[in-house]
Amino acid sequence: MSAEAKIVSSIVQEYMNRTKRSKQRFDEAWKVMPGANTRIAVFMMPYPAYIRKGEGTRLWDIDDNEYIDFNFNMTCLVLGHKHPKVMEAINKQIECGTSFGGPTEHEVELAKRLVERIPSAEQVRFTPSGTEAVHQAIRLARCYTKKEKIIKCEGAYHGTWDAIDISVFPTPEEQGPPLNPNRVPFSKGIPKGVIENTLVVPFNNIEIMEKTIKKHKDELAAVILEPIQRGYEPKEGYLERVRELTEMYGILLIFDEVVCYRVSRGGAQELYGVTPDITTLGKLIGGGFPVGAYVSSHEIMKQFSFELPEGPQLFFSGTFNAFPLAMVAGAATLDVLTKDVYEKMNKLGEEMREGLAEILSDQNINAQVGGVGSFFHIFWTKEKVVDYRTLKTADTRCQNYFDLDSLNRGIYYRDHPNVSAVTTRDDVKKALEAAQQSIETLKPVIKEISPQLFQ
């Protein structure tokens, strides 16, 4: 029997023994939900553990297994679960009701905090999700520039919406030449006309970006990118040059900071010193509630305003835009996130990255550890990850086996692993001890399926 069959099946068996109620729920879900889920990002093999509750840095599943959370709902809960300041704000608001057919003062409060912190923000609009923020940001760019095409980077995920669901995770057969990637719809049901308006370039390759911008300058409304794309950093000078080029040709630059706003008080744009025209936000700014926002200058945002002589050029509404509980939870979260808190959190992120790198190196495993600030990630590849194609050299089986074995050891990573502001040094110590044991257990499997990691 191969090491993979033997060791992985015992990890799976242990997981199934620990999560019997989750398995029952999963079986029921198959009947009433297609693919037994409603959010593919939380799906995993053999099935996900169904979560019962969270408190601080701890999670419990419905079988009462306890985990140290290093996921925090895909980075949203930057203050951990049920932070007292956030709970106080939510409880106070709930006493007043849940939602209303009128604005609340809380949206003004959260908007003021974002404007004060984010360099590109003079004005703010809220949405119920990051997806809708990106959708609206692109529509705004098209309205403002009166052009239609956009550029996005291969491998970038910007939510679930037609114009940006192109070349998110293309397979090697689909992806086309590295310097001229195909435009591959991520999903069926995206009209051809939409695909034609989205151009795809590799992240971190300024030559291709420049060539594509110059070729399509008269048709391009916007370039949208994540300044830190899925855990790998921009090369030195990359963001600066994209900024110069977009400015030069009257194209708007959109930073999607739905995830990476977490790296500093003013987001990735503050960290790298590059200010986009529009920024999209989500996740942490809702303090654990559904939220999204896009921020920009008054000059651009006035397309929505009655102050234009011709009236608003863009229509945008939504029953749950600026949902009051998200507004108060978001404002309470930002108030806790002072510079010192970021510093402490990012330092723990660094300790996690250093610790994982040391464990891998001690085991002679040539994998990379990436991430910025509070994010950390093992890339199971020898190659330095700078874009989607280099990310694809990572062995996802190693990732999945490591994640599953970590769950058995009470450590909850899944996608986007991160530390929160309430994560302690002791949590990090426990996670690193568990990682050491996982990697020792999995070493024969890794040797068998990814021998290049030992060269």
Ligand SMILES: Cc1ncc(COP(=O)(O)O)c(C=O)c1O
């Ligand atoms: C970079 C980025 N943009 C946009 C989104 C979409 O946000 P939401 O899931 O709130 O729709 C996500 C979600 O993970 C994201 O990672």
